[in-house]
Amino acid sequence: MVQNSRRKSVLLAAGVMLLSLSLSAQSHISTQSHQGIVTAVVPSNSGDAKKTFFSAGADGFLIKWSDDDQGEHYQISDLPVKFAAVSPGQNLIAVYETDSGLMNRVSVWDFNTLTRRYARRFSDSVTSLSFSAGGTYLIVGTATVTGAVFLRADDGTVVDKISDTTGIFSFASTSSTEKTFFTYSPAGSIAYFNLQTGKLKGKFQAEPGLSQVATFGSDLFLAGVKNNTVYVLSALSGSTVGTFPSNKPIILADKTDKNLYFLENNGRNGYALKELSSTDTKSVSAPQQVRTFRALQGDVICCGAREGTAVMLGSQSGDLFRTDCSPEAAMLSFYPLSQNVYDKIYDMAPSGEDFYFLTQNALYKSSYDSGIVTRIADNPGQTQVTAYGGSIVLWSRGTRNPVQLLDPAGKSTSVLFTPKSNVQNVRVFF
DSSP states (O other): OOOOOOSSOEEEEEOSOOOOOOOBOOEEEEOBOOSSOEEEEEEOSSOTTTOOEEEEETTSEEEEEOTTSOEEEEEOOSSOEEEEEEOTTSSEEEEEEEOSSSOEEEEEEETTTTEEEEEEEOSSOEEEEEEOTTSSEEEEEESSSSOEEEEETTTOOEEOOOSSOOOSOSEEEEOTTSSEEEEEETTTEEEEEETTTOOEEEEEEOOSSOEEEEEETTTTEEEEEOSSEEEEEETTTOOEEEEEEOSSOEEEOOTTOSEEEEEEEOGGGOEEEEEEEBSSSSOBOOOEEEEEEOOOSSOOEEEEEEETTEEEEEETTSOEEEEEOSOOOSEEOOOBSOBOOSOOEEEEEEETTEEEEEESSEEEEEETTTOOEEEEEEOOSOOEEEEETTEEEEEOTTBOOOEEEEETTTTEEEEEEOOSSOBOEEEEEO
């Protein structure tokens, strides 16, 4: 976090991890895209009729897309958001923020009041994030032998629900009564636990190494992707029910639906939306093509989600797209809901009655009262700004870039020092 400027100051650069103290997020309504890759798309659990989804990105933004295709934007982190999960029947969304290194944080937000309920740091990376079926617990999978951490969803209190270790898992779900908990491990197993006793009920071998794991058919079937192939497993036994070759598929599952949809990337030939259905409790049909789409120019669909017939997709460039699952013979085109109309603000720093903010290209100054924005200087390739008396310190978190002092009057910069290790924080004390 950024401290206020001082008259007699000492500048310290600390190579330590910093926990964000922001407890609320300002929002704005627009069609602005993410600045960089869309990392997750999740339905709001508000019902197919509303067609509301959340998207998360490497830019630290969370966007709620309503059925009128307007986005309510929240910058909740200065770290990339990797996972997101929405609590059923509540106004809570959980996100996993990480720098893919030492910082691993799960935070839970109330998206009606724009406030953060709580945040919890983990020493190991998070492999799975989900709410229990009734919304009582937030279940965090960690890259440890212990595996599962159960948090009470409303306040973040750790609850001892599992006495037997779960190991590392990449997918978790509970029964509708929240009495049973099951996991998929990429090591190649499906395990069931009794949440009343905390004991392991049963464990079955399953296809290892699946990604994008999800369930459908009321949790009777589990789907995943490996080696350009869609796998469908029996969630009750772990046995493989079917394998279907598919180029770079994106799983679009709704656990309550007997049908599974996935989007197939056919390169220059565009995309195909395909559907397979469970014919009984032990078998599925071969995939059938439902819709086709023209290829995107200079962009690739990388993630998506479905609720009922509504589908939302995210791309590597940060755009969002809508479609649905109804059959269509004609080839369609993807039209983005979003557009890149604003510069991303990397960092902000207060300075008396004014404040500075830094974008990719420039440093700006504005007043809390007038709102007038003045361009101060070019950005010399930094990502953070700290007010320092009448001057400004420019630096970059997580790098060894030189820490620079900018004189706003002369618009000249000088190097204060070059760190020997990655800088995580710069503070000014008085």
